[in-house]
Amino acid sequence: xxxxxxxxxLIKLSTGIEGFDLIAEGGLPMGRTTLxxxxxxxxxxxxxxxxxAEGIRRxxxxxxxxxxxxxxxxxxxxxxxxxxxxxQWEKDGLxxxxxxxxxxxxxxxxxxxxxxxxLLARIEHAIHQVSAKRVAIDSLGAxxxxxxxxxxxxxxxxxxxxxxRNLGITAVMTxxxxxxxxxxARFGVEEFVADNVVILRNVLEDEKRRRTVEILKFRGxxxxxxxxxxxxxxxxxxxxxxxxxxxxxxxxxxxRVSSGNPELDRMTGGGFFQDSLILVSGATGCGKTLMTAEFxxxxxxxxxxxxxxxxxxxxxxxxxxxxxxxYDFNKYEQEGLLQVICAYPETAGLEDHLIKxxxxxxxxxxxxxxxDSVSALERVATxxxxxxxxxxxxxxxxxxxxxxxxxxxxxxxxxxPSITESHxxxxxxxxILLRYxxxxxxxxxxxxxxxxRGSMHEKEIREFTIDGQGMxxxxxxxxxxxxxSGRPEFITxxxxxxxxxxxND
Amino acid sequence: MAEKETYQLKLYITGxxxxxxxxxxxxxxxxxxxxxxxxxxxxxVLEHPGLAEDEKILATPTLIRELPPPLRRIxxxxxxxxxxxxxxxxxxxxxx
Numbered sequence: 001x002x003x004x005x006x007x008x009x010l011i012k013l014s015t016g017i018e019g020f021d022l023i024a025e026g027g028l029p030m031g032r033t034t035l036x037x038x039x040x041x042x043x044x045x046x047x048x049x050x051x052x053a054e055g056i057r058r059x060x061x062x063x064x065x066x067x068x069x070x071x072x073x074x075x076x077x078x079x080x081x082x083x084x085x086x087x088q089w090e091k092d093g094l095x096x097x098x099x100x101x102x103x104x105x106x107x108x109x110x111x112x113x114x115x116x117x118x119l120l121a122r123i124e125h126a127i128h129q130v131s132a133k134r135v136a137i138d139s140l141g142a143x144x145x146x147x148x149x150x151x152x153x154x155x156x157x158x159x160x161x162x163x164x165r166n167l168g169i170t171a172v173m174t175x176x177x178x179x180x181x182x183x184x185a186r187f188g189v190e191e192f193v194a195d196n197v198v199i200l201r202n203v204l205e206d207e208k209r210r211r212t213v214e215i216l217k218f219r220g221x222x223x224x225x226x227x228x229x230x231x232x233x234x235x236x237x238x239x240x241x242x243x244x245x246x247x248x249x250x251x252x253x254x255x256r257v258s259s260g261n262p263e264l265d266r267m268t269g270g271g272f273f274q275d276s277l278i279l280v281s282g283a284t285g286c287g288k289t290l291m292t293a294e295f296x297x298x299x300x301x302x303x304x305x306x307x308x309x310x311x312x313x314x315x316x317x318x319x320x321x322x323x324x325x326x327y328d329f330n331k332y333e334q335e336g337l338l339q340v341i342c343a344y345p346e347t348a349g350l351e352d353h354l355i356k357x358x359x360x361x362x363x364x365x366x367x368x369x370x371x372d373s374v375s376a377l378e379r380v381a382t383x384x385x386x387x388x389x390x391x392x393x394x395x396x397x398x399x400x401x402x403x404x405x406x407x408x409x410x411x412x413x414x415x416x417p418s419i420t421e422s423h424x425x426x427x428x429x430x431x432i433l434l435r436y437x438x439x440x441x442x443x444x445x446x447x448x449x450x451x452x453r454g455s456m457h458e459k460e461i462r463e464f465t466i467d468g469q470g471m472x473x474x475x476x477x478x479x480x481x482x483x484x485s486g487r488p489e490f491i492t493x494x495x496x497x498x499x500x501x502x503x504n505d
Numbered sequence: 506m507a508e509k510e511t512y513q514l515k516l517y518i519t520g521x522x523x524x525x526x527x528x529x530x531x532x533x534x535x536x537x538x539x540x541x542x543x544x545x546x547x548x549x550v551l552e553h554p555g556l557a558e559d560e561k562i563l564a565t566p567t568l569i570r571e572l573p574p575p576l577r578r579i580x581x582x583x584x585x586x587x588x589x590x591x592x593x594x595x596x597x598x599x600x601x
Contacts, residue, residue, distance in 0.1 A: 100563050111588035112531075117519030118550045118562040125554030146563070300507030 010221040013134075013170045016054025017047070019240030023224040024215060029196055032219075033171040038200035043211065043232050044174040047200065048136035049075065050237040051172045053084045054094060055134045062094045062130040066123055068142035071196070073099040082237050096126040110148060120163060122331040127167060129371060135169050141176035141186055183215070195219040201227065205382040208417070211351075213240055229388055231351030239394050257403055259280050261295030261303055263473035264432075265450050267458040275401040276453070277394055277437050281408045282434030287445060288315070288407040290471055291434070292370045293403045294321050300337045304367035308340045309357060311376035311481075312409075315342045325470045331376040339364050347389055348387045350381040360397055369397055373407040394427045427455040437463070437483050447473060510592075512536075512543035513572035519565040520551045524582050528566035531583035539595050568592070 012026030021027045028034050028051075038044045052063030067075060076086045090366065100119060100484075127135065137160075157173075163214035164171050175185035180201050197216040202209060212227035230240040243247055256271035259278075265271045272278055276293075282288050292308065299306040310318050323327045332338035345353070361369060374393075378386050397404040406428075420427050431450040435442050448461040460476035461483050482489045516532055518525035526549035529547060538544050550557040550565060560569065570593055579592035 061562065098558070099561055103561060106576070106578060108579075109579045109588055109592040110581050111579050111586075112523060112528075112584035114566060114581045116518070117562055117565040118517055118557045119564070121519060121550045121554045122558050122562075222575065356550060366564070413538040 007325050009216075012221065014058075015051050017050050017238050017240065018060045018228065018236065019212065019228070019242045022242040023213070023228050024218070024241060025221075025223050027219055028170055028172070029166065029221055031168045032169050033164055033169075033173055034196035034218075035099040035173050035175055035185065036173045036198045036199055036200060037177050037229055038178060039177050042177075042200040043071070043230075044200060045075070045138050046232055046237055047077050047140045047198075048084075048224050049173050052134050052136050053079070053082070053086075053237070056089055056094045061133040062096075063134040063136065064096045064098060064101060064123065064126045064130065065135040066098040066126075068100045068102075068137070068146070069139055071101045072099050075200075081234060084237075093130050094479070095237065096130045096132070098122050098126050099419065100143070102142075102433060108146075108493060115152070116160075120156070120160055123160065126168070127169065133168075133170065135171040137171065137178060139174040139439060144186075161447070162314050165167065166178040204348065205384070206445060210348075210382055213238075229351055229385060229458055231349060231355065233352065233355065239351070239356060241323075241351060241388065258298040259291075259300030261294070261471055261473065263462075264291075264447075266469075267447075267462070267473070268430065268452055269456045269458075272388050272403050273401060274455065275398060276403055276429035277397065277427065278405045278430040278432065279393070279428040279436065280405060280432045281407060283410050283436055286434040287436060287437060287447075287466055287471060288409070289318070289321060289372055290325055290458065290466060292372045292405055292407060293325055293327050293433070294470060295368065295370055296332075296338060299368040300332050300335075302367075303337070305336070306332075306338050306368045306370070307340065307360060307366035308366050308390065309360075309369075309371045310340060310342045310371055311345050311371070313342070314338065315474065324468065325466075326468065339366070339436045345376045345380050346452055347382075350377060353377060353380075354389055356390060356470060357393065361400065362412075366402065368403050368405070370405040371407070373409050374404040379438070433484065435461075435483055437477065437480070437488050439488065448484075510542070510573050512540050514543060515560075515569045515571060516545065516546045516547045517557060517560070517565055517569070518547060518548055518563045525549075525566060528583040530565065530566075531586070531589070532568060533588055535583070535586060535593075539590070539593075564570065570594060581590045 011030040012024065012028060014021050014027040015024070015032040036047050038042055049065065051279070052065055055061035055063050065075070080085055086095055090097070126132070140157065141445040143157065144150050147153050156434070177183070177185055180203050184197060184199070196218050199214045199216055201214070203212070211230050211232070214227045215225070215229050224242070227240055228240050230238055232238055255274040257274055257409070258269065258271045259265050280288050280291050296306045296308060319329045329338060329340060333340065339360070343353070348356070373383045374390065377389065381389060394404070432451045433448050435446045435451050435489050437446045444468070446461045447464050448459070449457040462473050462476045464471055464473045477483065480488050480490055514532070514536070518529060519530060532545065536545065548556055550562060564580040566580065566582055568579040568583065577592055577594070579589055583589050
């Protein structure tokens, strides 16, 4: 139990690392040292450097980088790719290195007792020189490997921690882990910097790398629990995706927008809600892209901007198909009402796709968004990663209070759910199913509104056809059952009547 | 037989501690016994942190042999004479 005292609560220092401050509920505990532990390649050095870089970029807060591993020249060069001009910052007196990297080819003989007084003096000197508020130390494991007595290094690092605290410095110390789960770090470093621990993971899951960050503890203050996915982007460094930390404070709207198809508007009781998410699920070639095109066209007719992310077809293919249905995407784009982003799912990780989608939405500010299809993105992700992606994307679109149409391709031609559906169905407001129906040796198409939150809607499965004018929704299928399960069966009118009677009285 | 070459030595210490004093007296003794011609410079890193930065000193005491080449580094209070001699490329006289 924590003893009760009248001390003011810990203040947090906003790191400026996107998304991290959200899960850290403000940032790192100010005036304290936080241990950032991770396996090789878990982006510890980037985290440490970014902690300083964001302090400089956002608040002109100077920082000191103590490197035990890579020489400063390497760090300057590596981080230039993040567009952090460390050399310039050094000239401006905002960044100082303390170079404690091993000297190549220099053999060091230990002849008696020693301490790391010189290191401490150098760090303090650098802090005073630039009036630093932030210090990054990378990495503890490398200090230990430079000296034979680990107890001595531990003692000295504890002394360093105390010195930093006295100076009111907020610091990040990185440490190596040998495995993703298990002890916090090697050399028992958690003994002396155990107050605040952040873990970076880089787990191989289903043959795909998945990066996550977890705040293990912040002594005396709060934070979000659990693992959050993150990515490292060339121009912005670490970006954390705060999936469940995102506040779902969406207002619901009564305003309806047209689906672009008058008959579908009728089926949904007057169109989609202004701030709703619509999932369109169906087998390949079933009409999902067409439905997306109609959704887009409805927006453009109103003179409202629309953004389409296409992951299944090339731009040429998509535009040609749209022309075939009577929609001129080229013209819409020239008018500035449409922006089509075509990408192959495999070109980037899911986190990168998400960040690109978000930044396109933020810069184009569309009144509608469509993604065709989200299930194509499933190929580049683990099941869990995909779920987080879907939730994060959905909540992002919802917060903008614009309708979003997402398509999902089902694996089976005839009915059956997709993984996307199972991830998506609970957070979507409207689900529309498009299904192939085999009837008397002929493939026909069926459409139904499976769910529509907050509105009456038709429950029937209607037949639809596609031609040069788009989608035509016709009468409901009669005398046929089992369409959604993919096993349509005809039943005689007599049987229908008998079944209907079952529900009377 | 003592070394006749000129030795240039630098000893980095942190403040006037017992350990610093220990290192200075140990080094003085070894130099007097083993070397004919030497220059010894003692640097306190608390007074000259910039020098420690330039020389990339982490541990104190650190003894650097600048001349004759190659550069040598020995850390510790120099109480282990054998290690110091080894570090300076000197053979202890009594073992000869």
